[in-house]
Amino acid sequence: MYQIGEVTKRLNISADTLRYYEKIHLIPPISRSTSGLRLYSDKDLSRLKFIRRSQRMGFSLEEIAQLLTFREAPQQAKPEIRQLAGEKLADIETNLQELQTLRNELQLLVNLCAGSEDGCPIIDGLEDD
Incomplete structure (x- = not known):
């Protein structure tokens, strides 16, 4: 104990x-x-x-x-477990896609910042919608 x-x-x-x-x-x-x-x-x-x-x-x-x-009783609940896990997997896949998009946007802004002599492309990019 x-x-x-x-x-x-x-x-x-x-x-x-x-x-x-x-x-x-x-x-x-x-x-x-x-x-x-x-x-x-x-x-x-x-x-x-x-x-x-x-x-x-x-x-x-x-x-x-x-x-x-x-x-x-996992054997009896196997279909429900599979469904719940499948839904969680779909959520994770969606989140991964969103994170990849954010990563690409931030990478672009960082690259633009390195070559910019005026203003700040990162701040400007965050203000854009």
Whole structure:
């Protein structure tokens, strides 16, 4: 069993976040010591790692709650999991395209700035719509 301080260090997550996850039922109620300290099990840590990894993949807390439900019986939920992951992948693809466009625009402005003797093409480019 791990106390909250140990969990925060192991998983690089704040105590407030842990308490919030419990409050919104993303993790089940954590067992407590006789003095009232939260005690996290290996299973709790596994669940928290799953949540953190899902967040890094861009899933919202609501989507993570769904994934955690699916995690209990993944074979039965396979179509729903695939659909949710496919939607997230499409979102990421869209974001990548937008980032590539922004990168190209900024690269152009930086190049224009290097050759400009009047004004600032970067500021001018940011003012244009």
